[in-house]
Amino acid sequence: MTDPSKTRAPRHPTVDDRYKWTALTNTTAAVFMSALDGSIVLIALPTIFRGIHLDPLAPGNIAYLLWMIMGYRLVQAVLVVTVGRLGDMYGRVRIYNSGFAVFTFASVLLSFDPFDGDHGAMWLIGWRVLQAVGGSMLTANSAAILTDAFPEEQRGFALGINQVAALGGMFIGLVAGGLLSAWDWRAVFWVNVPIGVFFTVWAYRTLRETAKHDGGRIDWWGNITFAVGLSATLIAITFGLQPYGGHTMGWTNPLVDVLIAGGLLLLAAFVVIENRTSAPMIQLSLFRQRAFTFGNLAGLAISIGRGGMQFVLIIWLQGIWLPLHGYDYGDTPLWAGIFMLPLTAGFLAAGPVSGYLSDRLGSRGLATGGAALFGATFLGLMCLPIDFSYWIFAVLIALNGIASGMFASPNSSSIMGSVPARLRGVASGMRATFQNSGTAVSIGVFFSLMIAGLxxxxxxxxxxxxxxxxxxxxxxxxxxxxxxxxxxxxxxxxxxxxxxxxxxxxxxxxxxxxxxxxxxxxxxxxxxxxGPFHSGLVIVFAFGATLAFLAAIASLLRGAGTGPTAKAPGPRKAATGDTLARPDR
Incomplete structure (x- = not known):
């Protein structure tokens, strides 16, 4: 009699059912925490400024506010590709675990700010920069760890959960910032400490390398030109938002012009260097793959629209709508978080479902439909009066959250499934760079458009x-x-x-x-x-809708082809090989 175990189909050699769920749980907590800290401060800023006794209208203090918002995003945008490449070279789990420890250490120091005024603001900005370094190490390697741990037929689901956690952390941070700041402004940083300590210990004890790391050397010139070039560009955007020489914004500031010109020149030099070095920081050849290129372009456009929209909605609620409805200024962070709940609920409902469906239906249709719906909600918000009926507003932001969920998981699955296994770390970092850069740029772009309208x-x-x-x-x-x-x-x-x-x-x-x-x-x-604010809203929401529809076009153009190394249909190699994932449909 034949032993059934000997006729069973062979299992994927790198897949361990128990380990893959451990990896999913830990990386989901990591990206959730990292993303939550990118937005939790945004809505808690009124309480933080009052807590450190900083006058928001005093000359120069606008810069502190901008850097509290932008500094975290800037560091993450700059570092994720570098730490993703380090993960490919020296071990994704090793870099990831170190990131958890750094993130938790910085959270402890943030929650014990000993200063007031300018020094208190500088303390928070400085340690948030270190926290962003740890967050970059987590986000750059989490998707690669999951792609290694899960078989192809479950990869969309796993990456979908991970991406939902990342963007869900961004949305939930808006609510958590309001709730925690109503208790104590330091609580927005305390929340990370016990969670961070637990998951840091658990990560070191349970996660293991499931893919080969290729060693190699660091592309120093590529890293330097990329980091300095992107930093200069994003710093210029931050300075451009501040008044200069009697102008409403700082785009006429010679320093801004120098930083933008210098940053773009360094980024151009970076492309030249990457094409000539034997061990590049990023693999520009990945952009020959349509799914990778158009997926990242679509993700960039959606990130710009989503980040700017959140910022505008918070100002709309906290600064205008809630006071007009009798809410005290001291309570507006809490209630703004509560009234933003439909946005979070819509995203959390759609994200996992779209990840599940992308494994069965393909990524292109879901991602394209999500981007189109995202743009439609911008048009709906653009038509609202300033003193709107809340239920219409709630329906529109819920649909916006659903659209984000429809887009995020399939898009990430498509991007990560289109690259060779040995390059998943750097590909994950490149994907995160597009997303984080889009969020950082969004505040500058939307803010500039809003100020121009005002x-x-x-x-x-x-x-x-x-x-x-x-x-x-x-x-x-x-x-x-x-x-x-x-x-x-x-x-x-x-x-x-x-x-x-x-x-x-x-x-x-x-x-x-x-x-x-x-x-x-x-x-x-x-x-x-x-009245003036509504004029600015029309401009920024029209721009957001345009970005979303461009993202839908880019998503549609990702095509139905296979990756650059897939020459013909056939069985997929082991996760340590280079054959790419199934085509998108």
Whole structure:
């Protein structure tokens, strides 16, 4: 009698059922934490500024706010390719585990900021940079670890869960930031410490290398030109958002021009170096694969749209809609997080399902449909009035979350399945670079468009509104001349700039009680800014819709071909080989 075990189909040599779920659980926690920290600060900024006693309207303090938001994203965008390549060379699990330890260590230090004011802000910015280094080591290698651990027929599901965790952390960070900051501003950093300690220990004890690492040498010139070039470009965008020389933004600042020109030249030099070196930092040949190229382009466009949209929605809720509906500025972070829940719920519902379906139906249709729906929600948001009905808003952001979930998992599966096994670390880093760069650039792009929209009408609206309440013309003009970026940040941080700027002059004491009540109330400034803000919203949402529809076109163009090393249909090699995944359909 034949032994059934001997006739059973051979198992994938690198697949261990128990280990693959361990890898999925640990990497999912890692990317969730890393992404959560990229957004949790965004909504908790009002409480953080109050906690470290930093005046958001004082000269120069806008820079602290920008760097708290942008610094984390900038570091992750710059480092993920490098640490992904290091994972290919020296072991993905080794780099990943070290990243968990670094991330947790930085979280501990962030939660014990001993300073106030400028020094307190610098402490937070500095340790968030180190935290981003650890986060880069986690995100760059997590997808590669999963691709090694799971068989081809389950890879879309595993990468989908991982990608849902990454983007889910970004969405949940918006809610968690509001809830935790209502308790204590340090709690937004405390939350990482026990989770980080547990998963760091667990990662060192359970994860193992399941793919060969090729050793080799580091492409120093490639790493330097890429890191410095991309850093210079993103730093220029940050400086470009700050007022300069009487202008509403800093795009006329010679330093910005030098940084952008220098950054682009270094990135051009990086491409030349990578084409000539024997051990390149990235494999430019991967861009010959349509699924890889168009998948990354689509991911970049969606990341720019998603990151900018979140920032604009937070300002809309915290600075205008909630105060107009009677919410105190001190409570707006909490309620903004709660009212953003449909966005998070939509994404968490669609993400795992789309990852599961992509294994059976292919990636192209799901990703393309998700990108198109994403663009449609921008058009819907563009048509809303400033003082909208919440339920219409909730439906639109829920659909936006569903669209993000439809796109994210299939797109990641398509990109990672199109590359040889030995290059999965660097491919994962390149994918993460497109995503993180898009998020970092999005704030600069959307903010610039919003400020340009505000600058046309905000000064006149503020000046006229103040004069109607009895404020002398010269003081009204002074407040009306406040840079639009200051008005936006004041709205987000829950500061009434009218009261803040008029009180030192003593003019309030010369006004009637009714006028004083109006000027210092929570509704006057939001009412004044709502008209100009809507003009900016139309511009940024139209741009977001354009990006989303371009992403849909790019996703459609990813094609149905196989990878560059697949010459004919046939059985897939082991995960340590170079044959690429099945074609997208």
């Amino acid at each position: 600058a046309r009408s905000l000064p006149h609206t503020l000046t006229a509104g103040l004069q109607q309440q009895g404020v002398p013309a010269h003081l009204a003009a002074q407040v009306g001349g406040l840079p639009p970026v200051s008005s936006l940040f004041a709205a987000q941080l829950g500061v009434n700039p009218i009261q803040h700027l008029l009180q030192p002059s003593g003019v309030l004491t010369h006004l009637t009680a009714a006028q004083q009540h109006t000027l210092t109330g929570s509704e006057f400034f939001p009412s004044l800014i709502s």
